Amino acid sequence: MKVLAIDTSNYPLGIAIIDEEKVIGEYVTNVKKNHSIRVMPAIEMLLKDCDLTPNDLTKIVVAQGPGSYTGVRIGVTIAKTLSWTLKIPLVGVSSLEILAAAVGRYFPGGVSPLFDARRGQIYTGLYQYENGKIKTVEKDQILQSKDWAKQLTNLSQPVLFVGNDIPLHKEIIVEEMGEQAKFAELTELNPRPSELAFLGMHREGEEVHTFVPNYIRLAEAETKWIEANQAKDSN
Amino acid sequence: MGEFIMEKDQYILGIETSCDETAVAIIKNGREIVANVVASQIESHKRFGGVVPEIASRHHVEQLTIVLEEAMSQATLEFKDIDGIAVTEGPGLVGALLIGVNAAKALSFAHQIPLVPVHHIAGHIYANRLVTEMKFPLLSLVVSGGHTELVYMKEHGHFEVIGETRDDAAGEAYDKVARTLNMPYPGGPHIDRLAQVGEPIINLPRAWLEEGSYDFSFSGLKSAVINTVHNAEQRGETIKPEDLAASFQESVIDVLVTKTLKATEEYKVNQVLLAGGVAANKGLRNRLEEAFGEINVELVIPPLSLCTDNAAMIAAAGSIFFEKGQRAGLNLNANPGLDITIHNQ
Ligand SMILES: [Zn+2]
Numbered sequence: 001m002k003v004l005a006i007d008t009s010n011y012p013l014g015i016a017i018i019d020e021e022k023v024i025g026e027y028v029t030n031v032k033k034n035h036s037i038r039v040m041p042a043i044e045m046l047l048k049d050c051d052l053t054p055n056d057l058t059k060i061v062v063a064q065g066p067g068s069y070t071g072v073r074i075g076v077t078i079a080k081t082l083s084w085t086l087k088i089p090l091v092g093v094s095s096l097e098i099l100a101a102a103v104g105r106y107f108p109g110g111v112s113p114l115f116d117a118r119r120g121q122i123y124t125g126l127y128q129y130e131n132g133k134i135k136t137v138e139k140d141q142i143l144q145s146k147d148w149a150k151q152l153t154n155l156s157q158p159v160l161f162v163g164n165d166i167p168l169h170k171e172i173i174v175e176e177m178g179e180q181a182k183f184a185e186l187t188e189l190n191p192r193p194s195e196l197a198f199l200g201m202h203r204e205g206e207e208v209h210t211f212v213p214n215y216i217r218l219a220e221a222e223t224k225w226i227e228a229n230q231a232k233d234s235n
Numbered sequence: 236m237g238e239f240i241m242e243k244d245q246y247i248l249g250i251e252t253s254c255d256e257t258a259v260a261i262i263k264n265g266r267e268i269v270a271n272v273v274a275s276q277i278e279s280h281k282r283f284g285g286v287v288p289e290i291a292s293r294h295h296v297e298q299l300t301i302v303l304e305e306a307m308s309q310a311t312l313e314f315k316d317i318d319g320i321a322v323t324e325g326p327g328l329v330g331a332l333l334i335g336v337n338a339a340k341a342l343s344f345a346h347q348i349p350l351v352p353v354h355h356i357a358g359h360i361y362a363n364r365l366v367t368e369m370k371f372p373l374l375s376l377v378v379s380g381g382h383t384e385l386v387y388m389k390e391h392g393h394f395e396v397i398g399e400t401r402d403d404a405a406g407e408a409y410d411k412v413a414r415t416l417n418m419p420y421p422g423g424p425h426i427d428r429l430a431q432v433g434e435p436i437i438n439l440p441r442a443w444l445e446e447g448s449y450d451f452s453f454s455g456l457k458s459a460v461i462n463t464v465h466n467a468e469q470r471g472e473t474i475k476p477e478d479l480a481a482s483f484q485e486s487v488i489d490v491l492v493t494k495t496l497k498a499t500e501e502y503k504v505n506q507v508l509l510a511g512g513v514a515a516n517k518g519l520r521n522r523l524e525e526a527f528g529e530i531n532v533e534l535v536i537p538p539l540s541l542c543t544d545n546a547a548m549i550a551a552a553g554s555i556f557f558e559k560g561q562r563a564g565l566n567l568n569a570n571p572g573l574d575i576t577i578h579n580q
Contacts, residue, residue, distance in 0.1 A: 036336065
C-alpha cells in the first residue's frame with residue numbers, strides 16, 4: 001500500500017508518501033508561491049526520489065478544505081484526476097483536522113486548529129483524541145475568533161491552538177481565555193502531509209465524481225443572491 | 236530492407252475550462268471528432284446576469300472527471316492510445332483555467348503523455364479544421380464574448396493579429412445592449428432574434444477608426460444605444476426594441492464585414508474562417524455569406540456547436556502544436572493574459 005497525500009489548502013504546500021509501516025517521503029514548504037506551478041513537479045520529484053511510479057500508488061488522500069478557495073481546488077482537482085485515472089480510492093480529510101491530529105495526540109484537552117478568514121474571522125473546529133483516535137467535538141466552521149474563544153471558556157479543560165495564523169488572533173484568544181489557551185510551537189504550525197496520509201489511509205474511499213472541496217462558505221455572489229431573493233419574498 | 240512504416244493514427248485529448256463550459260474532446264489525426272463532451276453552466280450563471288468566476292471554478296471541479304469519463308467512453312479509447320493532452324492555458328478566467336490545467340497535468344503525469352498548451356483563440360480558429368481543411372494564407376474573424384479579432388495565418392500554427400478591439404468585444408456590447416433592453420443573460424441570441432423582425436431605421440454610429448486600421452471599437456456604439464433609449468424615455472417616446480436591435484446589429488455587422496472584406500483583399504487570402512461564439516449570430520452569418528458569395532474566396536462557418544466553447548477545437552489546435560513539438564512541463568500555469576503568438580516558432 002502506497003498512499004499519496006496532497007495538501008494545498010493554504011500557503012503551506014505538503015506532499016507525502018506513506019505505506020503501512022512508514023513515512024517514505026515528505027515535502028513541505030511554507031512560502032507565498034503559486035501552488036499551481038509547484039504541486040505536480042513536487043509530486044513527480046517525491047515519487048522519483050522514492051523510486052516509485054504513479055502506478056505504484058494505491059490511494060490518494062487530499063486536504064479537502066477549508067482554506068483558500070483556489071488553493072483547495074488545485075489539490076482537489078489533482079487528487080480527483082489522479083484517483084479517477086489511476087483507478088484508486090480517494091479520501092478527503094479536513095484541512096483543520098490535519099493540524100489537530102499532529103499536536104493533539106499527547107495533549108489532555110481539546111485542540112483548535114485555525115486559519116485566518118479575514119475581518120476578524122477564523123476557520124476552526126474542535127478536535128480531541130479519545131483512546132488514541134482523533135474525534136471531532138465541534139465541526140469545522142467560520143466565525144469571529146472572539147466569539148469562538150468565548151464559547152471555548154465553557155469547557156472545563158485546556159485548549160491547544162495550532163496554525164500559522166495564530167499571531168493574528170492570539171491577543172483576542174488570550175483576552176477571553178487566559179491560561180486556558182495553550183499555543184503550539186513554531187515547528188508544529190505547518191500541517192504535516194504524512195499526518196494527512198495516515199488520517200486517510202484507513203478511511204473508506206469516496207465517490208470521485210461527486211467529491212468537492214469543503215469551502216464552508218457559499219460563493220459571495222450566491223450569498224448576495226439568496227439575501228436579495230429573501231428580501232423580495234418578505235416584501 | 237523491404238520494411239514499410241505504418242502511419243500510426245494520432246489521438247489528442249483536449250481540455251477546455253476557460254469560462255463557463257467544462258469540456259473534453261478527443262480528436263483523431265487533427266480533423267476527426269471521436270468524442271466531444273461539453274457541460275455548460277449557463278443555467279447556473281443566468282440568475283446572476285453573467286458569469287461569476289468563483290461559481291464557474293466550483294462547477295468545473297464538480298464536472299471535470301465526469302466529462303473526462305464520458306469522453307473516454309464515447310471514444311472507446313484508453314489513455315495508452317492518447318498521444319498528447321492539449322489544454323487551454325489562457326486567456327480566460329484564471330480560477331476556471333486552473334482546473335483544466337491541473338487536471339491535464341495530473342493526466343499527463345499519471346500516463347506519461349506529452350502536455351500541449353493551447354491558446355483559447357487558436358482553438359476557436361482551429362474549430363474550422365473540423366469542418367474543412369485549412370487553405371493558407373487565410374484570415375480568421377474571431378468574434379466572441381471576450382474577443383473581436385482579425386487573425387492572419389500564413390501557415391499552420393502561425394498567428395498574426397492584424398486587428399483587435401480597443402475597448403469592448405462585440406459579444407460584450409451585445410450583452411450590455413441586451414441589458415439596456417431588459418433582456419436576460421446572455422443577450423446576444425435575444426438581440427439577434429429581435430433584429431430579424433425589426434428595421435434598422437435608427438441612426439447609430441460606426442467606428443471605422445483611422446484609415447487602414449483593422450482594429451475595432453464598440454463602446455461608442457454601446458453608449459449611443461443607451462443614450463437613444465434614455466432620450467426617448469425623457470421625451471416620452473417609445474422606440475420599438477426590434478428596430479433598436481436591428482439598428483445596433485446592423486452597425487456591428489457593417490464594421491465587421493467591411494473590415495473583413497478589406498483585409499481579405501489586402502492580404503490576398505484563400506480562405507476566411509469565422510470563429511467564436513458570436514459566429515452563431517444569424518445576421519452576421521447572412522451578411523458574410525452574401526458578401527463572400529460575390530468574390531472568389533472560400534468562407535467557412537462552423538456549426539454552432541463548434542463555435543461556442545468546446546474542447547474539440549482545443550484538441551484540433553493541439554494536434555498541430557503537438558506535431559510542431561510544442562510542449563509544457565508539469566509547472567504549466569494558467570495564464571489569463573496569454574498572447575496567441577506564443578505558438579509562432
Ligand atoms: Zn471562447
